[in-house]
Amino acid sequence: MMKKSRRSFLKVAGIAAIGLGAAPAMTFAASDSHGAAQAVKGKNQEALSAHRWGMVIDTSKLNEEVAKNITEACHRNHNVPDFNHEVDEEKYPNTRPTNPKQEIKWIWEEHFNYAFPDMEDEFLVEKFKHLGFPVTCNHCKNAPCVQACPTQATFKREDGIVLMDFHRCIGCRFCMAACPYGARSFNFRDPRPFIAETVPEFPTRSKGVVEKCNLCAERLAKGQMPHCVEASEGAIVVGDLEDPESEVRVLLNENYSIRRKQSLGTEPSVYYVV
Amino acid sequence: MLEIAIKGSRNYWLWIVLLLAVMGAGAITYIDQFTNGLMTTGMSRDVSWGFYIANFTFLVGVAAGGVMVVIPYYLHDYEKFHRITILGEFLAVAALVMCLLFIIVDLGQPTRMLNVLLYPSPKSMLFYDMLVLNGYLFLNIIIGWKVLEAERNQVEPPMWTKPLIYLSIPFAIGIHTVTAYLYCGLPGRGYWLTAVLAPRFLASAFAAGPAFLIILCYIIRKFTKFDPGWDAMQTLAKIVCWAIIANLFFFVCECFVVFYSGIPSHMAHLQYLLFGYHGYHALVPWMWSGFILMTLGAIFLIIPKLRNNKTLLPITCAMIFIGAWIDKGLGMISGGFVPSPLxxxxxxAPTGKEIMITLAVYATGFLVLTILYKLATTIKEEVRG
Known part of the structure; x- marks a missing residue:
């Protein structure tokens, strides 16, 4: 009796082992066909791709006008609410007054001492004392926000872009506490009354979710450069950091650049040529 | 056993009605927050966690503090804690109910909260916090209920409760450790980025929890015929004493490291809290009051004559409880966000609506606590009689 049951156990175990051995081969076969199907369905022919997307900001080409245009282009095209926008009373009756501290920002200007607080220097070079540095999500290689998110609503794509699923976000704001760059904003209220003109190419958000710069993933997928690049008059270049021939790499080879809070080890993908 | 909770004096019902009224007012306020979003709060882009998360953090400590009666009784057979062990466990249950409610009212999209289970993310500390908090809650409900039921029937509690009780001890340490890990693992927040955060959380928890338990013992003595025992309360007072001293010591260690090393990103937060920063000093009077309350409380508990004073002890405990609340509730969370990473x-500062919802969460916790304590004290009276 004892022997028999042991034999049958061994038999089952053996079959299971074969199964386990076969499993990787099967998934390989499955993923192969699956992958091909996906490539046909998902990848646009003219889509821009990279091993790791990065951004180089040439500070010598920045001025007040350019910085303003950058923010404007990004915010308008991503339906980022502007709390100073006059609300359409008919469409949104009884809208409560706004709190400027609860504003939403994707890319904006900061003075050197705020953009690079660990490099604060009383003898800072004169040209930087009044210059506005565009700051945004750094799409960090080791993104603390991705690690912190309890639902994977914030995730890192294989090409390095840190993206958000606005429909999965539960609004716990752990990512905001985790981000060392203040790059994230929370929708404390419904943003729609404060959007001057809704751009249909990009979704509006609901209250209660976090948002931030997405490096215009929706444009890269269509073969277009991000809005900020187009508005920057050459000050911002976006490209593949892992391709030595790319424009961003050439810029980084030829110029000295800094990144925000490098000592934290987050490995930002946004470089500032100074 | 629950039938005991619906038989009570006039005062009992008045108290219940009061709690329900506060809960009702809070629920109405919450409907506004739910419909209009967290714009109703004082939170902002820079200070993205506020009063809710602060009270959550503090109450995780109160819940963990319950283990200070469980360890002596179950691990060291300290008989004098026999009567109050259940009080510690039920206090943990009520505190955890409040913790979970504070998390829910803090969410921007509460209807999506089960996404945490649908997409489990083992890299997120919030995932583990959810596991240990719920685990500790269920352990305490099961243990408390079974032990009390056995006492009522005057039999030994079932054997299987023993391993659960032993398991609840690391869980108690775990809930507060993981809660500290939520904060101290974030690279850009200098105030929290310290290894002493979890030990400091535990120290203040082991002071605040038992201090509150002593106050509850006084209330029980006044309103029921059940006597938790003066000796047990004295031992608790000694636990509070050393725990609060440990908390203050850890804080001094933190201050030394921060101010002696002088690293600005770490120093700025403590400067803001203790002396004000760039002309902003809303929390300075609070923080100093908190530390004065905790220090005085520690002194009152060290000196035997003062600790044995039956009138002074509840006041001392209230001082320590409030001091710990200011330190951990008010200062710890705001302090981490001010100044911002830039x-x-x-x-x-919390808004009136935020405070109303907070009060309602506390009222819910007190309702749970009242009902559970009503059961415990009534059964203990019955058994003795």
């Missing part, structure tokens, strides 16, 4: 200063 070194901007945005101050935070």
């Amino acid at each position: 070194h901007h200063v945005t101050e935070y």
Whole structure:
């Protein structure tokens, strides 16, 4: 009796082992066909791709006008609410007054001492004392926000872009506490009354979710450069950091650049040529 | 056993009605927050966690503090804690109910909260916090209920409760450790980025929890015929004493490291809390009051004559409880966000609506606590009689 049951156990175990051995081969076969199907369905022919997307900001080409245009282009095209926008009373009756501290920002200007607080220097070079540095999500290689998110609503794509699923976000704001760059904003209220003109190419958000710069993933997928690049008059270049021939790499080879809070080890993908 | 909770004196019902009224007012306020979003709060882009998360953090400590009666009784057979062990466990249950409610009212999209289970993310500390908090809650409900039921029937509690009780001890340490890990693992927040955060959380928890338990013992003695025992309360007072001293010591260690090393990103937060920063000092009087309360409380508990004073002890305990609440509730969370990672200063103060919802969560916790304590004390009276 004892022997028999042991034999049958061994038999089952053996079959299971074969199964386990076969499993990787099967998934390989499955993923192969699956992958091909996906490539046909998902990848646009003219889509821009990279091993790791990065951004180089040439500070010598920045001025007040350019910085303003950058923010404007990004915010308008991503339906980022502007709390100073006059609300359409008919469409949104009884809208409560706004709190400027609860504003939403994707890319904006900061003075050197705020953009690079660990490099604060009383003898800072004169040209930087009044210059506005565009700051945004750094799409960090080791993104603390991705690690912190309890639902994977914030995730890192294989090409390095840190993206958000606005429909999965539960609004716990752990990512905001985790981000060392203040790059994230929370929708404390419904943003729609404060959007001057809704751009249909990009979704509006609901209250209660976090948002931030997405490096215009929706444009890269269509073969277009991000809005900020187009508005920057050459000050911002976006490209593949892992391709030595790319424009961003050439810029980084030829110029000295800094990144925000490098000592934290987050490995930002946004470089500032100074 | 629950039938005991619906038989009570006039005062009992008045208290219940009061709690329900506060809960009702809070629920109405919450409907506004739910419909209009967290714009109703004082939170902002820079201070993205406020009163809710602060009270959550503090109450995780109160819940963990319950283990200070469980360890002596179950691990060291300290008989004098026999009568109050159940009080510690039920206090943990009520505190955890409040913790979970505070998390829910803090969410921007509460209807999506089960996404945490649908997409489990083992890299997120919030995932583990959810596991240990719920685990500790269920352990305490099961243990408390079974032990009390056995006492009522005058039999030994079932054997299987023993391993659960032993398991609840690491869980108690775990809930507060993981809660500290939520904060101290974030690279850009200098105030929290310290290994002493979890030990400090535990120390203040082991002071605040038992201090509150002593106050509850006084209330029980006044309103029921059940006597938790003066000796047990004295031992608790000694636990509070050393725990609060440990908390103050850890804080001094933190201050030394921060101010002696002088690293600005770490120093700025403590400067803001203790002396004000760039002209902003909303929390300075609070923080000093908190530390004075805790220090005086520690002194009152060290000196035997003062500790044995039956009138002074509840006041001392209240001082320590409030002091710990200021330190951990008010200062710990705001302090971590001010100044912001870009070194901007945005101050935070809760709005009236935020305070109302907070009060309602506390009222819910007190309702749970009242019902559970009503069961415990009535059964203990019955058994003795």
